[in-house]
Amino acid sequence: MNLSTREFHLIKNLVYDKFGIHLGEHKKSLVVQRLQKELWNGGFSSFKEYYDYVTQDSSGQALRILGDLISTNHTYFFREEAHFEFLKSTVLPQLTASLQDRGEKELRIWCAGCSSGEEPYSLAMILSDYDVECSPGIESYILATDIAATALRKAVAGVYAKDQVSRVPLLYRMRYLENLYDGQWMVKEKIRKKVLFRRLNLMRREYPFKKCFQIIFCRNVMIYFDESTRNQMTARFSRYLEPGGYLFIGHSETLDRSSGLYQFIQPAVYQRE
Numbered sequence: 001m002n003l004s005t006r007e008f009h010l011i012k013n014l015v016y017d018k019f020g021i022h023l024g025e026h027k028k029s030l031v032v033q034r035l036q037k038e039l040w041n042g043g044f045s046s047f048k049e050y051y052d053y054v055t056q057d058s059s060g061q062a063l064r065i066l067g068d069l070i071s072t073n074h075t076y077f078f079r080e081e082a083h084f085e086f087l088k089s090t091v092l093p094q095l096t097a098s099l100q101d102r103g104e105k106e107l108r109i110w111c112a113g114c115s116s117g118e119e120p121y122s123l124a125m126i127l128s129d130y131d132v133e134c135s136p137g138i139e140s141y142i143l144a145t146d147i148a149a150t151a152l153r154k155a156v157a158g159v160y161a162k163d164q165v166s167r168v169p170l171l172y173r174m175r176y177l178e179n180l181y182d183g184q185w186m187v188k189e190k191i192r193k194k195v196l197f198r199r200l201n202l203m204r205r206e207y208p209f210k211k212c213f214q215i216i217f218c219r220n221v222m223i224y225f226d227e228s229t230r231n232q233m234t235a236r237f238s239r240y241l242e243p244g245g246y247l248f249i250g251h252s253e254t255l256d257r258s259s260g261l262y263q264f265i266q267p268a269v270y271q272r273e
């Protein structure tokens with residue numbers, strides 16, 4: 001189906017307003033590729049007709065499906081491994097000691113833009129190891145959020161193909177994954193229980209959290225946003241991150257250092273002032 005320049009701009013602006021995702025001019029064919037099936041299935045005769053349907057659907061369901069289809073969910077276990085090493089060697093010892101000093105027991109991590117679960121499960125494996133070996137008495141949990149319902153369903157199921165788990169270190173694979181003997185692996189309940197998955201659009205002005213987090217992972221999400229959306233979002237994150245808490249972003253992403261909200265610690269790692 002043909003996508004005219006005018007139709008592309010309607011969809012591009014809608015996607016930007018609702019999800020913050022910036023679709024450059026070169027993304028026209030990607031929009032066709034991602035939405036074509038939905039148009040056929042829904043019996044729409046043009047992208048304009050589909051656009052009208054999405055914008056007029058008061059249930060919000062059509063918009064949710066659009067977000068699901070347009071978002072890029074590529075992810076894998078232990079992506080950007082240096083972050084996990086830094087977490088183990090520096091962040092967890094520091095934060096758990098500080099919790100113990102304050103007589104607190106809860107270490108809260110938010111994985112924003114968690115896609116199909118590989119990132120929060122990688123974190124849960126690290127935490128599980130750490131809990132057992134280094135910080136008795138501290139309970140850790142992970143809130144993992146995304147806009148993409150399909151990716152979240154996969155995350156909740158916690159079942160991955162053999163090649164998807166190949167990056168999980170052997171020791172962790174043995175401890176935390178179960179071989180289903182049909183070429184698939186399932187994340188064990190002990191790890192699944194550590195992660196709570198929820199649908200959340202990061203474009204919301206307020207997030208529905210009662211308590212602040214000590215760690216936020218938001219990696220390879222803001223890469224799809226423009227500078228002003230990125231800056232607003234990282235400023236918003238600072239309201240949900242405890243002072244001294246850590247923000248991890250993707251290695252190809254940047255953060256506005258002039259805001260004074262975060263201190264640069266090392267590439268793609270920042271600490272709340």
Ligand SMILES: C[S@@+](CC[C@H](N)C(=O)[O-])C[C@H]1O[C@@H](n2cnc3c(N)ncnc32)[C@H](O)[C@@H]1O
Binds near residue numbers: 114148151202224
């Ligand atoms: C490329 S994946 C990154 C997954 C993981 N963080 C990683 O680094 O491997 C980007 C994720 O951000 C999510 N995303 C994009 N825009 C979003 C928004 N406005 N609110 C919530 N999630 C969003 C997408 O659905 C997608 O799952």
